[in-house]
Amino acid sequence: MRSGRMLFFLKILISSALLALLWNRVDFYKLQKAFAACSLWVILAGNIIHALAFGINVLKWRLFLPGYPLSDLFRYNLISKFYSLILPGQFSGDIVKAVVASPHRYTREHLTASIFYDKLSGLAGMLLLSFIAILLSSIAIPPMAIAVVAVFFVGVVVTMMYGSSIPLVMVKWHQRSPIRPFPFLLTITKFLEKSARAYPVKEKRLIYSIILGILYQLVGASVVYWIARDIGVLVPIWDWFWILGGLSIILLIPVTIAGLGVRECGLIGILSLFSIPAEKAIVLSLIILGLQVFLALIGLCVEGKRIIERT
Numbered sequence: 611m612r613s614g615r616m617l618f619f620l621k622i623l624i625s626s627a628l629l630a631l632l633w634n635r636v637d638f639y640k641l642q643k644a645f646a647a648c649s650l651w652v653i654l655a656g657n658i659i660h661a662l663a664f665g666i667n668v669l670k671w672r673l674f675l676p677g678y679p680l681s682d683l684f685r686y687n688l689i690s691k692f693y694s695l696i697l698p699g700q701f702s703g704d705i706v707k708a709v710v711a712s713p714h715r716y717t718r719e720h721l722t723a724s725i726f727y728d729k730l731s732g733l734a735g736m737l738l739l740s741f742i743a744i745l746l747s748s749i750a751i752p753p754m755a756i757a758v759v760a761v762f763f764v765g766v767v768v769t770m771m772y773g774s775s776i777p778l779v780m781v782k783w784h785q786r787s788p789i790r791p792f793p794f795l796l797t798i799t800k801f802l803e804k805s806a807r808a809y810p811v812k813e814k815r816l817i818y819s820i821i822l823g824i825l826y827q828l829v830g831a832s833v834v835y836w837i838a839r840d841i842g843v844l845v846p847i848w849d850w851f852w853i854l855g856g857l858s859i860i861l862l863i864p865v866t867i868a869g870l871g872v873r874e875c876g877l878i879g880i881l882s883l884f885s886i887p888a889e890k891a892i893v894l895s896l897i898i899l900g901l902q903v904f905l906a907l908i909g910l911c912v913e914g915k916r917i918i919e920r921t
Contacts, residue, residue: 688905
């Protein structure tokens with residue numbers, strides 16, 4: 611418990627340090643000017659479209675849970691968004707989702723496996739779209755970056771296809787290894803292996819889920835492109851597909867709370883390739899964070915209602 615609190619406060623410290631560093635290096639007049647260029651109507655419309663597109667993720671998850679009530683899946687995804695924002699790490703929301711979601715007619719292992727494959731299909735869709743977008747980019751992308759994205763995509767697809775075999779290999783390796791520094795990992799790995807075996811994945815569902823993942827990324831990137839143009843960040847829409855993909859990968863690194871600081875630094879670095887001022891990048895980064903906060907606030911209301919109903 612104490613180590614968890616120390617880690618939490620350490621991440622707050624890192625976020626504060628990164629934001630302070632940015633704060634000391636930006637031109638406040640240009641930052642204020644960039645904020646003034648924002649249209650509240652465009653931001654509001656972007657939030658509404660983004661929230662509606664959130665339903666695509668619900669349909670994607672339901673591919674792995676046929677017959678599960680859509681309304682329940684929508685509620686659990688919103689709750690997951692809330693916890694992803696306030697808890698350390700981008701996967702914390704998925705862990706909470708696995709805990710609070712009701713199995714209905716499925717087993718707990720089946721439910722966990724569905725979340726596992728749903729997450730992987732989203733990553734696969736994002737990586738595939740990023741790979742295509744890099745090839746069509748308006749700027750020269752290093753071949754190494756293209757190779758890294760391709761390797762990650764293949765790795766995610768292989769994990770989806772052989773999801774039950776990978777944890778089994780890890781279990782056997784752990785049992786035969788003379789050094790076992792983390793016994794709890796064996797318990798977690800066995801549960802993952804059991805969960806993956808509880809759901810024999812069909813190739814058609816994997817393909818459909820990746821397609822829905824790509825569709826969600828298309829809508830999300832289009833919303834950001836629209837908002838970015840409104841504040842003078844003129845970047846071709848195809849480039850936004852790989853920019854947001856790269857930003858999502860950066861945010862997987864659990865070093866700050868809600869990605870604060872990391873998101874801003876990452877977007878400043880990427881948009882500098884397009885000669886976009888840091889001040890505009892910071893404003894856009896905060897707007898992107900606002901899209902997540904909007905869904906998280908809805909998730910907070912849903913979670914509050916769930917807790918009240920249980921007490």
